Amino acid sequence: MLQNEVERRHEEAEAHIRKTIMNEFCEIMHKSGLPPMAVMRLAARSIGMIYREVADAHSGPEACPCGWRPNEVVDVEVLGMALMTACERCQVRDLRHMRIAGTA
Ligand SMILES: [Zn+2]
Structure with a gap:
């Protein structure tokens, strides 16, 4: 593919x-x-x-x-990381909007 x-x-x-x-x-x-x-x-x-x-x-x-086949230790780490990075990405996006709004 x-x-x-x-x-x-x-x-x-x-x-x-x-x-x-x-x-x-x-x-x-x-x-x-x-x-x-x-x-x-x-x-x-x-x-x-x-x-x-x-x-x-x-x-x-x-x-x-x-x-x-599940690999519980690795899978749970992957899920935890996915949750954390998705939250962080939103924060970065918000900061960018604030910066743009601040300089406009
Ligand atoms: Zn299956």
């Missing part, structure tokens, strides 16, 4: 999952009245629980035949 094709699939998947989670996030905020960080924490926990379920389905004698 071409590198561009791989990147395009990643971008499409990210856009889809981000839109879905954002919609649910807003709906849950309105329905529950919980503060943003409480809902964020629940969303992060849900990703962890989904990882647990998928990893369990790919372990043991009844493992999914697709061939993926």
Whole structure:
């Protein structure tokens, strides 16, 4: 598969999952009245629980035949890094906007 094709699939998947989670996030905020960080924490926990379920389905004698096998230490580190770098990127973007606004 071409590198561009791989990147395009990643971008499409990210856009889809981000839109879905954002919609649910807003709906849950309105329905529950919980503060943003409480809902964020629940969303992060849900990703962890989904990882647990998928990893369990790919372990043991009844493992999914697709061939993926979880490596819990590495996988959890990858998920943690993805969360941290995604948060950092937003901060950098905000700072840039502030700088542009400040010099305009
Ligand atoms: Zn599988």
